[in-house]
Amino acid sequence: MRVRPTVRSATIASLLAVATTLSLGGVGSAVVPAPIDPGRLPGPARPAPLAPTEQRNACAVALPSTVEPNGPLPQRAMDFESVWPLTRGAGQTVAVIDTGVARHPRLPGLIPGGDYVSTGDGTGDCDAHGTIVAGLVAASTDPASGFAGGAPDARIMTIRQSSANFSEARRRDDPNDVQNTSGYGNTQTMAMAIRQAVDNGATIVNISEVACRPAADGIADQSLGAAVHYAATVKNAVIVAAAGNFRSGGCMAQNPGIDPLHPAADPWDSVATIATPAWYDDYVLTVGSVDPDGAASEFSLGGPWVDVAAPGTGIVSLSPDGTGETRSWLSGQGQQMPFVGTSFAAPLVSATVALVRARFPQLSAQQVIARIEATAHAPAEGWNPFVGRGVVDPTAAVTADLPDGAVAEQVFASAQLPNPEPPPSPDGRPRTVALAATAGIVTLVILGVLASLPLRRRSSRRD
Structure with a gap:
C-alpha cells in the first residue's frame, strides 16, 4: 500500500542540528531492503541501559523565552486550532522515544515509560530535546500563550533512549555498536524502546532520532526493523520518524533529487546515505x-523513503526546566542556537496522527498513514525525495471525505496531450484542371498556327 520499500542502517544522531548548506552529496548506489526477521525482535524486558553508564558532560541549557499571545509560525502554518472543534487527540497515547521528557504543568498525565540511558523513569531530559518534541505534540493550551501542542488532549509517554551527555562507564570500541552521537544510545536500545512503548499502550510512536551511514557500508539493524514491523502490524501503532539532518551525525552525504533527464528512474538506485x-x-x-515558504529546508536529508513534510524552523515549545517556554538553547561553545531540524517537524505530524486516530478510531495504522499522505499538499511532481507527498494538512486529514483505504496517487502538473492529426493529403484537382486547360489552350494555338499555314502560302503565290 505504500510507495517505496524498506531496509537497514545505523549511527543515531540526536537531531539538535543547525541549518547547513545543501550539497548534492556523494555518489549513490542501489540499496536492497533487508528482509524483516521477527526473530530479531527484542524480548520484553524492563527498561535499563545495556551497560553501566555515567554522565560525562553538563546538561544542555534551554533559554527561557517570553510568552507571546500570537502562535509561533509552525503552529499557524499547520492551523491546528481549526481542527480542535472536531478532535483534540483525546484517547491517544504518543510515545516520545528521545532524550527524556521533563515534567511540566502543560504536560498533564505524563506517563513515565522507562530509561535506557540511566536509572531514571524517562522524565529526566539532560539534552533539552525530548521535552521540546513532546510539547509540540501535546502541550496544553494556556490563555496567555499562543503556543500549544497540535493535539493538546493526547497523553505523552516518555522513554529516554539516548543522550549526548551520557556514555558507557567503560566504553569499548566496537565497530558494530552504532552510537547516537559520542554519547549513549544505539539501534538496539531504540528497538527495545519501541517494543516497550507499544506493549504498554502507545498508539503513536514519535522517533525524532535517526541513524545514518553511507549506503556502501550497510548496517546490521535487523532488530530495529523487527521492532517497527511488530509495532505497525501486530500492535497497530503509527510510527512517525524524522528523516534526518544533512551533515548532522552520520548523515554526511545528501541523497540526490529526481533526475530531470530520467524522471522515472528508481530513486533507491542512487542512495548515498x-x-x-x-x-x-x-x-x-x-x-x-x-x-x-514551503520549500524543503536545506538541512533536511532526502531519500526515497520520505513520505511527508512539516515545518522544522521557528520552533517554540516547552522548556525542559519544567516552567515556561523556550525557543533556543546554548551550545557547548556558549552560542544561542534556535531549535531547527526534522526532529521538530516529526512531532507536528505525530500530533496530526493523534487528531486523525481520535476522529477515526476504526482506521488501521496503515489507513491513517494513507489518509495523511493523500491529503498533504503535494509538490508539482506528485512526490519528491525531500518533501515526499508534500506538507501535511491537519484540517484536510481530519475532514476530507476519503474511503478508509484511500492511497494518494502521484499527480503530475503536466498532462498528456493527444498526438496531432496528420495534415490532409493535398488536393491535386485544381492543378490537374489548370494543366488540362493550359494543354488545351496550347493545343488550340498549335492547331490555329497549323491551319493558317495554307492561307499564307496562297497569299504568297498571288503576290
Missing part, C-alpha cells in the same frame, strides 16, 4: 522539514 528507522518505509511515516 541510508537512514534508520526512516527507511523502513512500509512501516514508518517519515517526515522531512520545510521552511516558512
Whole structure:
C-alpha cells in the first residue's frame, strides 16, 4: 500500500542540528531492503541501559523565552486550532522515544515509560530535546500563550533512549555498536524502546532520532526493523520518524533529487546515505522539514523513503526546566542556537496522527498513514525525495471525505496531450484542371498556327 520499500542502517544522531548548506552529496548506489526477521525482535524486558553508564558532560541549557499571545509560525502554518472543534487527540497515547521528557504543568498525565540511558523513569531530559518534541505534540493550551501542542488532549509517554551527555562507564570500541552521537544510545536500545512503548499502550510512536551511514557500508539493524514491523502490524501503532539532518551525525552525504533527464528512474538506485528507522518505509511515516515558504529546508536529508513534510524552523515549545517556554538553547561553545531540524517537524505530524486516530478510531495504522499522505499538499511532481507527498494538512486529514483505504496517487502538473492529426493529403484537382486547360489552350494555338499555314502560302503565290 505504500510507495517505496524498506531496509537497514545505523549511527543515531540526536537531531539538535543547525541549518547547513545543501550539497548534492556523494555518489549513490542501489540499496536492497533487508528482509524483516521477527526473530530479531527484542524480548520484553524492563527498561535499563545495556551497560553501566555515567554522565560525562553538563546538561544542555534551554533559554527561557517570553510568552507571546500570537502562535509561533509552525503552529499557524499547520492551523491546528481549526481542527480542535472536531478532535483534540483525546484517547491517544504518543510515545516520545528521545532524550527524556521533563515534567511540566502543560504536560498533564505524563506517563513515565522507562530509561535506557540511566536509572531514571524517562522524565529526566539532560539534552533539552525530548521535552521540546513532546510539547509540540501535546502541550496544553494556556490563555496567555499562543503556543500549544497540535493535539493538546493526547497523553505523552516518555522513554529516554539516548543522550549526548551520557556514555558507557567503560566504553569499548566496537565497530558494530552504532552510537547516537559520542554519547549513549544505539539501534538496539531504540528497538527495545519501541517494543516497550507499544506493549504498554502507545498508539503513536514519535522517533525524532535517526541513524545514518553511507549506503556502501550497510548496517546490521535487523532488530530495529523487527521492532517497527511488530509495532505497525501486530500492535497497530503509527510510527512517525524524522528523516534526518544533512551533515548532522552520520548523515554526511545528501541523497540526490529526481533526475530531470530520467524522471522515472528508481530513486533507491542512487542512495548515498541510508537512514534508520526512516527507511523502513512500509512501516514508518517519515517526515522531512520545510521552511516558512514551503520549500524543503536545506538541512533536511532526502531519500526515497520520505513520505511527508512539516515545518522544522521557528520552533517554540516547552522548556525542559519544567516552567515556561523556550525557543533556543546554548551550545557547548556558549552560542544561542534556535531549535531547527526534522526532529521538530516529526512531532507536528505525530500530533496530526493523534487528531486523525481520535476522529477515526476504526482506521488501521496503515489507513491513517494513507489518509495523511493523500491529503498533504503535494509538490508539482506528485512526490519528491525531500518533501515526499508534500506538507501535511491537519484540517484536510481530519475532514476530507476519503474511503478508509484511500492511497494518494502521484499527480503530475503536466498532462498528456493527444498526438496531432496528420495534415490532409493535398488536393491535386485544381492543378490537374489548370494543366488540362493550359494543354488545351496550347493545343488550340498549335492547331490555329497549323491551319493558317495554307492561307499564307496562297497569299504568297498571288503576290
